Amino acid sequence: xxxxxxxxxRIIDFCWIGAGSYTTKLLADLGADVIKVESSRSLDSLRxxxxxxxxxxxxxxxxxxxxxxxxxxxxxxNMKDPRGVELVHQLIADADVxxxxxxxxxxxxxxxxxxxxxxxxxxxxxxGMSMNGDEGPDRTMLGYGITIAAITSFLGLxxxxxxxxxxxxxxYPDHVPNPTHAAFAIMAALRHKWRTGEGQKIDMAxxxxxxxxxxxxxxxxxxxxxxxxxQGNRLEGCAPRxxxxxxxxxxxxxxxxxxxxxxxxxxxxxxxxxxARPEWQQMVARAESADEIDRLIAEATGDxxxxxxxxxxxxxxxxxxxxxxxxxxxxxxPQLRHRGHWRYLPHAEMGxxxxxxxxxxxxxxxxxxxxxxxxxxxxxxxxxxxxxxxxADEVDLLVKEGVLV
Amino acid sequence: xxxxxxxxxxxxxxxxxYGAYAGKLFADLGAAVTLVEPPEGSPMRAKPxxxxxxxxxxxxxxxxxxxxxxxxxxxxLRSAAGLAGFEELAANAHLVLLSDHPDAAAVNLEKLRxxxxxxVCVRIxxxxxxxxxxxxxxxxxxxxxxxGLLTMAGFPGxxxxxxxxxxxxxxxxxxAAVGALAAVMRAERTGVGELIDVSIQESIVMAxxxxxxxxxxxxxxxxxxxxxxxxxxxxxxxxxxxxxxxAGGVGxxxxxxxxxxxxxxxxxxxxxIFGSPEWDDTKPEARTIFExxxxxxxxxxxxxxxxxxxxxxxxxxAPMSTxxxxxxxxxxxxxxxxxxxxxxxxxxxxxVPGAPYxxxxxxxxxxxxxxxxxxxxxxxxxxA
Numbered sequence: 091x092x093x094x095x096x097x098x099x100r101i102i103d104f105c106w107i108g109a110g111s112y113t114t115k116l117l118a119d120l121g122a123d124v125i126k127v128e129s130s131r132s133l134d135s136l137r138x139x140x141x142x143x144x145x146x147x148x149x150x151x152x153x154x155x156x157x158x159x160x161x162x163x164x165x166x167x168n169m170k171d172p173r174g175v176e177l178v179h180q181l182i183a184d185a186d187v188x189x190x191x192x193x194x195x196x197x198x199x200x201x202x203x204x205x206x207x208x209x210x211x212x213x214x215x216x217x218g219m220s221m222n223g224d225e226g227p228d229r230t231m232l233g234y235g236i237t238i239a240a241i242t243s244f245l246g247l248x249x250x251x252x253x254x255x256x257x258x259x260x261x262y263p264d265h266v267p268n269p270t271h272a273a274f275a276i277m278a279a280l281r282h283k284w285r286t287g288e289g290q291k292i293d294m295a296x297x298x299x300x301x302x303x304x305x306x307x308x309x310x311x312x313x314x315x316x317x318x319x320x321q322g323n324r325l326e327g328c329a330p331r332x333x334x335x336x337x338x339x340x341x342x343x344x345x346x347x348x349x350x351x352x353x354x355x356x357x358x359x360x361x362x363x364x365x366a367r368p369e370w371q372q373m374v375a376r377a378e379s380a381d382e383i384d385r386l387i388a389e390a391t392g393d394x395x396x397x398x399x400x401x402x403x404x405x406x407x408x409x410x411x412x413x414x415x416x417x418x419x420x421x422x423x424p425q426l427r428h429r430g431h432w433r434y435l436p437h438a439e440m441g442x443x444x445x446x447x448x449x450x451x452x453x454x455x456x457x458x459x460x461x462x463x464x465x466x467x468x469x470x471x472x473x474x475x476x477x478x479x480x481x482a483d484e485v486d487l488l489v490k491e492g493v494l495v
Numbered sequence: 496x497x498x499x500x501x502x503x504x505x506x507x508x509x510x511x512x513y514g515a516y517a518g519k520l521f522a523d524l525g526a527a528v529t530l531v532e533p534p535e536g537s538p539m540r541a542k543p544x545x546x547x548x549x550x551x552x553x554x555x556x557x558x559x560x561x562x563x564x565x566x567x568x569x570x571x572l573r574s575a576a577g578l579a580g581f582e583e584l585a586a587n588a589h590l591v592l593l594s595d596h597p598d599a600a601a602v603n604l605e606k607l608r609x610x611x612x613x614x615v616c617v618r619i620x621x622x623x624x625x626x627x628x629x630x631x632x633x634x635x636x637x638x639x640x641x642x643g644l645l646t647m648a649g650f651p652g653x654x655x656x657x658x659x660x661x662x663x664x665x666x667x668x669x670x671a672a673v674g675a676l677a678a679v680m681r682a683e684r685t686g687v688g689e690l691i692d693v694s695i696q697e698s699i700v701m702a703x704x705x706x707x708x709x710x711x712x713x714x715x716x717x718x719x720x721x722x723x724x725x726x727x728x729x730x731x732x733x734x735x736x737x738x739x740x741x742a743g744g745v746g747x748x749x750x751x752x753x754x755x756x757x758x759x760x761x762x763x764x765x766x767x768i769f770g771s772p773e774w775d776d777t778k779p780e781a782r783t784i785f786e787x788x789x790x791x792x793x794x795x796x797x798x799x800x801x802x803x804x805x806x807x808x809x810x811x812x813a814p815m816s817t818x819x820x821x822x823x824x825x826x827x828x829x830x831x832x833x834x835x836x837x838x839x840x841x842x843x844x845x846x847v848p849g850a851p852y853x854x855x856x857x858x859x860x861x862x863x864x865x866x867x868x869x870x871x872x873x874x875x876x877x878x879a
Contacts, residue, residue, distance in 0.1 A: 095681040096677060140705065140709065140713070141711075141715070143712050144712070145713050153708025153709070154705035156708070157705070157707075157708055222826050223826075223830055224853075225829065226826045228802075228806060228825070232810070232811045234741055237741055237811045237812065237813035239739075240739035240813040241739075241814055241816050242816065242821070243816040243817060244658070245730075245739065245815065246737070246815045246817065247659035248656070250649075253650070254730055256649050256650065257658060258658045258662075258702075260647055260648075260702065260704045261704065262658065262662070262702060265703075265704060266662070266701060266702050270672070270673050271520075271669070271851050272852070274669075275852040277680060278501055278676065278857070279857070281501065281676075281680050282498075284680075286497065288497065288856055289856075290856035292852050292853065292854055292855070294851065294852040294853070295830065297827070298827075298851045301821065302849075302851040303516070304848075306544065306556050306660070307818035308818050308819075308821055308833065308848070309559070309560065309842070309845050309847060310544050310556060313544075313546045313841075314544065314546070314548060316544075317818055323654070323657050325635070327542070327543060328634070331636055333640070333645070333654040333657075335654070340652070340718060342646075346636050388654075404631045404632065409633050409637045411631075411636075411637030411641035413640040413646050414646065415643060415646045415706075416716050417716050418643070419643045419700060419703075419707065420711060424626070424628070425626045425627055426697065428623075428625070428627060429623055429626055429694065429697065431697055443708070449693055449695075449700070449701055450617075450671060451692045452678065452690070452691055453689065454687075454689055
């Protein structure tokens with residue numbers, strides 16, 4: 091058990107809602123002891139975000155919260171009470187990392203700003219993940235995944251050229267760019283601490299990892315004077331590249347043709363004479379006729395079974411993939427099943443509930459969610475007794491007096 | 496002078512059209528990342544767009560960005576001598592990142608690990624190295640389809656439409672880097688390396704928000720029609736473009752109350768209704784009322800003005816930025832986010848995204864440009 095990559099690392103976690111909690115979950119799943127500091131007085135709003143077990147709303151029933159908080163312990167602390175702050179300071183004195191995704195200034199108001207904590211733990215690694223970062227004219231702006239997608243241009247560049255932008259239909263920056271970048275940064279700082287003994291502060295603006303993943307549009311603007319526009323499912327270098335209907339209700343297949351050989355494979359399979367124009371043997375000509383080709387392919391695929399078509403195209407070396415939904419992925423996808431992607435972990439209120447395993451598999455053994463998300467305050471007694479040497483009676487009293495709540 | 500956070504980590508990157516961002520995350524924090532290129536050059540050198548729209552080995556914008564801070568060696572892995580040379584490099588490395596390098600099949604990761612037990616090897620493939628889809632090919636679009644993100648993007652009843660910027664491939668790079676660094680840090684402590692198998696499909700599955708749990712717990716399948724924007728949320732026109740307003744549907748009452756106060760402060764006629772007890776955003780006429788009151792106000796203000804008001808009134812709102820807006824964005828400018836590419840050549844001094852995080856002790860740093868192909872061929876290793 092001691093050989094997980096981050097075994098022995100302790101993180102005091104003030105993160106809530108989306109990207110922050112996902113960050114510390116990645117680290118917890120890699121073995122870090124993440125103690126999530128919560129309060130019944132001011133709930134992590136993800137605890138009250140659908141879906142719920144059996145559709146019944148409850149602070150320990152959200153599947154969204156659960157997936158973002160696997161392998162963590164939860165303590166409840168009233169940070170408005172100085173005794174609560176003092177107890178948290180004692181936990182932080184021995185910790186490696188303190189993480190938060192509040193707006194700048196909030197941690198200071200709670201008594202857990204970087205400067206205050208440095209006095210308690212000079213080698214501490216401290217990460218803040220606000221929307222715009224700790225400095226600058228817009229540092230206090232309230233941000234969510236979707237407004238971050240908007241301001242970074244990610245939302246505006248996703249969709250059909252002649253229609254309103256559609257982005258991903260999700261709060262994408264919360265789910266990949268920000269958690270992975272923050273987790274990478276925290277680990278890099280841990281390595282530095284292990285080598286030199288030095289802690290540090292990390293300021294991650296949640297706009298900036300998203301922007302780091304889309305360099306080309308700003309470069310193209312400067313180098314070629316072009317303002318990137320939405321281009322639907324098309325991509326330079328591939329033609330055709332699109333999403334086409336297949337048999338069934340709202341069933342689609344994505345097909346991407348990157349060479350003339352692949353185009354011949356596709357047309358051989360679809361057997362539609364209208365696609366057999368000699369000039370379309372060339373990528374450039376296909377790109378020029380993309381609208382017409384898309385229409386003809388859609389007519390040819392509409393009656394076919396998507397999975398059978400995918401398999402036939404893949405046998406010919408053509409990139410094709412069924413547009414899968416959550417039911418396909420959870421119940422049927424043979425590849426995810428083979429890899430054991432979905433994990434069912436026992437939880438006191440939710441029963442066996444569904445978690446993502448990590449997309450990276452270690453040959454030496456399983457990494458990923460170790461145990462289900464905590465009930466609110468599930469580990470309050472355990473943490474304050476074991477880590478700070480309080481007796482059960484002392485913790486009881488602190489609960490009664492509204493400190494550890 | 497403190498060492499960089501990842502100083503001393505030697506990385507060999509065998510990438511193609513994906514994998515490079517994983518190497519970049521290491522390189523930008525001080526690891527020595529060497530791109531192992533085939534004799535014809537990395538496939539990303541041929542990826543458009545190009546500076547001046549003139550293709551050439553050193554003018555690809557993606558290559559200029561994703562290969563910055565890296566060195567390069569040209570190795571013919573199809574020849575026995577080339578492969579032996581690469582294996583020698585790997586014997587002295589800490590991390591091998593292998594993705595869609597044209598000669599990926601020639602690389603035997605188990606053999607590398609046998610020769611160097613502390614080595615961490617990461618293999619990024621569309622679906623993982625074994626299983627029923629292991630032989631399947633994929634690009635960003637088809638993997639976003641199979642990974643389940645595509646079905647949520649677009650308009651109900653119409654073909655889904657993929658996110659900008661091949662984010663599915665990049666998702667795998669990001670998760671690969673997380674797993675790789677964790678394993679490298681353990682190898683440094685224990686002397687025991689790791690073999691890591693990253694699936695791009697599975698990396699995309701990580702981005703499904705609450706869709707999988709919504710299906711498991713409530714039996715509902717999220718698709719493009721599952722989450723229509725609440726009244727008061729969505730994209731709205733303004734004087735010089737569009738904004739995204741998130742007044743309805745988040746944190747329920749607080750944002751909406753702030754929004755109502757904002758419009759009242761601007762003396763928008765009729766805005767009293769938003770704060771009144773009768774307001775019910777689930778009523779069919781609510782959207783019409785909202786638009787009748789808000790749109791005339793919004794079209795009189797610029798993106799920046801509305802963003803400033805949102806900041807003042809604590810309402811989440813954001814400009815729908817264009818790429819050129821980003822280069823002028825006051826906050827990003829203040830933080831010095833965009834930085835010029837160093838060096839010479841067709842992409843020199845163009846401003847690119849800089850540090851995605853600011854470290855107080857071990858800062859992110861862009862030290863050298865992407866390796867020139869000529870330099871790689873003749874000098875074997877171009878950059879430190």
